[in-house]
Amino acid sequence: MKDRDLVMDWLPYVVGSLVFAALIHLASIFALPYFSSDDAWSRLSRAMQPNSFTLLERDPAGETLLPFEDPRTFAGACVYDLAAGPVRVTADFSGEGLVIVSFHDRRGAAFYGLNDRGGLRGKLDALIVTGAQLEAIEGATPDDETVQELRLLSPTQVGYVIARSVIMDSSDVEAASRRLASLTCAQQQTPD
Amino acid sequence: MTGLLKTIVAALFGAALGLGATWYALGGGVSFGFVELGPWRGNPRAAYADADPYTRAARARTGQSPLSQAEGLTFFASVDDDGARLDPRCAYTIGGAIPAARLWTLSSLDRNGKPIANAVGRNAISSIEIVRDQDGRFEIAVASEARAGNWLPIARNEPFQLMLRLYDATGSAAAGVMAREQMPAISKGSCS
Numbered sequence: 001m002k003d004r005d006l007v008m009d010w011l012p013y014v015v016g017s018l019v020f021a022a023l024i025h026l027a028s029i030f031a032l033p034y035f036s037s038d039d040a041w042s043r044l045s046r047a048m049q050p051n052s053f054t055l056l057e058r059d060p061a062g063e064t065l066l067p068f069e070d071p072r073t074f075a076g077a078c079v080y081d082l083a084a085g086p087v088r089v090t091a092d093f094s095g096e097g098l099v100i101v102s103f104h105d106r107r108g109a110a111f112y113g114l115n116d117r118g119g120l121r122g123k124l125d126a127l128i129v130t131g132a133q134l135e136a137i138e139g140a141t142p143d144d145e146t147v148q149e150l151r152l153l154s155p156t157q158v159g160y161v162i163a164r165s166v167i168m169d170s171s172d173v174e175a176a177s178r179r180l181a182s183l184t185c186a187q188q189q190t191p192d
Numbered sequence: 193m194t195g196l197l198k199t200i201v202a203a204l205f206g207a208a209l210g211l212g213a214t215w216y217a218l219g220g221g222v223s224f225g226f227v228e229l230g231p232w233r234g235n236p237r238a239a240y241a242d243a244d245p246y247t248r249a250a251r252a253r254t255g256q257s258p259l260s261q262a263e264g265l266t267f268f269a270s271v272d273d274d275g276a277r278l279d280p281r282c283a284y285t286i287g288g289a290i291p292a293a294r295l296w297t298l299s300s301l302d303r304n305g306k307p308i309a310n311a312v313g314r315n316a317i318s319s320i321e322i323v324r325d326q327d328g329r330f331e332i333a334v335a336s337e338a339r340a341g342n343w344l345p346i347a348r349n350e351p352f353q354l355m356l357r358l359y360d361a362t363g364s365a366a367a368g369v370m371a372r373e374q375m376p377a378i379s380k381g382s383c384s
Contacts, residue, residue, distance in 0.1 A: 016202050016206070020203060021208075024209075024211060027210075029214055032252050032253060033248050036252035038253070039252040039255050040251075040256065060315065061307060061310070067254050067255060067256050069305075070299055070355070071299050071315050098295050107252070108251050109243075110239040112260070114263075115263055115264075117360070167318070168320045
């Protein structure tokens, strides 16, 4: 009967330990995005100045800034910070070739994405704003004015925009890199 | 043993088990949002805030920035059609169907998402440069030694996975709703 006593003695602790393990596991999975110092935003913000579009170095056979990138693409990014005002992102897609652009919040979650066929008349004119900035802009402009820009509400105050240009074939390498040259990213003044 | 000591032992064991499970889950690619099509796995929601918690945690830990749906779809394969792990000492033939997209690329990456470095300095092939037969069918040889025709180089002794990117996917692929028959087959050839 001694073995049985031992089992009964430890059983609540074993069950408690397993329940605690499950809680720790779930908590760590949910908490990880908030504590990672090596996520896409952190990697990009270490590599560039905020609110300006920066081309990423392309090394098709080596270490890339972001993992799981297509070796057949050129990439550029803009780490934005809306603290001092909205950030405008423009691009000209009038050339040939495939360019894709997506907007991500601090946790890397995409809140808008488009390809070069998604622009308005071959152009992208987007304004990344916080909720308060959006209200200020809408309050300052007359209701009957046609809005030409795409206003994107960022879920977080900081985030990043990433653009990629796909190299079609070996003769397209230089042209593919030039396709990202039209991208701009700049802080705007908040309207009074 | 006193109750307090048992509680401490149980808590430590539980914490270790829970964190171990997190480490294991993120390393092994545990996720609930995957579309599985034969050997190919892809998560059309990987870039979004509503991705499952495991995908979000893996995104933060690895630093990757997945494509938004307007940009394209990404599929990974680390096994062949028979479910056997891809072996860098073997040659593979990729062929058959491919979902409708404006452009696609197939690349070889290591486990951490870094492009495979090899003697020829190439680790991707695009739909533009693929040589097709009269019926429009194609086959891609994945091998560490040079092949005539469509060849995706890998490196001998360097474990790899395949990444298929469908840029500006159209039709059912755009919604991430696809059948196994729409994806290319991965068949193992000779090994050395």
